[in-house]
Amino acid sequence: MVEVTLPSLGESVTEGTITQWFKKVGDLVARDEPLFEVSTDKVDSELPSPAAGVLTEILAGEGDTVMTGSRVAVIDETQTASVAPTPAETSAPAAEAAPTGRAPVTLRPDEAVGGVVLSPVVRRILADGAVSPSSVAGTGPGGTITRRDAERAVALGPTEEVTVALSHGQRRMGQHLAYSAQVCPQGFVALEADGSVFARLDALGRTTREGVAVSDETVVALAAVRALGEFEFLNASVVGDQLVLHRGVNLGLVRPLADEGMLVPVVHAAAGLTLRSLARRVADLDERLAARELTADDLMGGTFTVVGAPSPHTLVAQPIVIQPEVAALSIGAVREVPVVVEGTLRVGRRLVLGLSFDHRVCESTSAARYLERVAELLTGLDLESER
DSSP states (O other), rough: OOOOOOEOOOOTTOEEEEEEEOOTTOOOOOOTTTTEEEEOOOOOOEESSOEEEEEEEOSSOOOEEETOOOOOEEETTTOOGEEEOOOOGOOOOOOOOOTTTTTTSSSSTTTOOBBBBHHHHHHHHHHHHTTOGGGOOOOOOOGGHHHHHHHHHHHOOOOSSSOOOOOOHHHHHHHHHHHHHHHHHHEEEEEEOOOHHHHHHHHHOBOOOTSSSSOHHHHHHHHHHHHHHGGGGOOOOOOOEEEEEEOOEEEEOOOTTTTTEOOOOOOOOOOOOOOOHHHHHHHHHHHHTTOOOOGGGGSOSSSSEEEEOTTTTTOOOOOOOOOOOEEEEEEEOOOEEEEETEEEEEEEEEEEEEEEETTTHHHHHHHHHHHHHHHHHHHHHHHHHOO
16 A cells, blocks of 8 residues: 655645545546645645555545645555446545535536536636636536536626635735735835837847747836845845845736736746846746646745736736735836827837835935836846857
C-alpha cells in the first residue's frame, strides 16, 4: 500500500483545501498522473499520483482542509482495476443533496455537488449563454445537468435569483485586502505621462530579439523598478514602528482570474533587468499561470506591485496597497490624444500613472515626485538596445 500525503506546497504554506478529485475509489491510476487538485492561500495545484495501482481509499473529500504531510488517499500497487472495490465499498466522502426538495445542481464548473461536475460541453453552453449553473435543475443521473438542460436554460434565460458561494480564491483575496485596507492609511496620486515610447516601440516591433512579446505594462514596470532606486522608501515594509528598506526589488504583477479573484506572481530580483530580460521573466510567469503551474514561491516575497490597465478604456484605477508593501503603481490605458508640440497641434500618446501609498511612510508630494521620475525614465528608454 502506498499512502498519498499532501506535500509541502511552498515556504510558509502549512495547509491546503482539496478542491477536486480526478479519480474515484476503484480507479486505476498511473504514476505521475494528476490525482487531485489542492488550493492554498497562494496557489492552486494539480498533484500527481506517487505510484501506479488502484485507488482504494480517499481520506479527505472535496472541500476538506488538511495539513501538509497528512494522509489523503491510499493506492494499492498490487491490485488491478478488475479487483478494485465496488462502489458500495468505497470510502470517498459523498456530498449530501441539498434539503430543498429540488434535484442537486452544480454550483461552480469545478465544484462537485452530489459527486457530479459539469461536462466541458455543458460548461461552455452555460458560459456562452451567461447562465449560472446554480440556476439550472439537472435532470440527468444524480442531478447531472445534461446538454439539453443547459440548452433549455439558455433559451429560457434566468428565471430566479440565486445565491452562489464565493470561491476559495475570492474569500482569500477579500480577507487579505480587507486586512490591508484596515492597517494601512492609504493615499493616492495620479498624473498624465508622455506615452511616445509606445509609438517608438511599435515602429521597432513589439517583440524582443528573442521573439518575446513586449506589453505596455512591461515597459512601464521597467521604468517603475528603476525609479525605486531613487525612492527606496517605497520599496519597503512597515514592521512595528520601523521601516524595513529592501535592497532588492521583487516586482508583483496583478493577474485577474475568472471567478477566482486574482493572483500576484512575482518577478524576483527585478532591479537591474533590461527590457528584454524583464519581458522574458514576465512571459514565463504568465505562461505558467495559464498552465496552472505556478508554485507558492512564485507568489511570495513581493516588495512593490504594479497593476496593469484593467481594460483598453480604463484611464485610471486606484489599487489597494497589499500588506506588507507600502506602495502600488497603477497603469492606465495608453490612448491617442491631441497634444501641442512646439506650438503645433499633433496626435500624441498619453497614459495616466497612479500610485497608492502608505501614509505612514510617504505623503502625496513624494508620491507625485516618484511618478514624475517614472514618467521621465519611460520617455528616455533606449528601446533599440534594451529589446
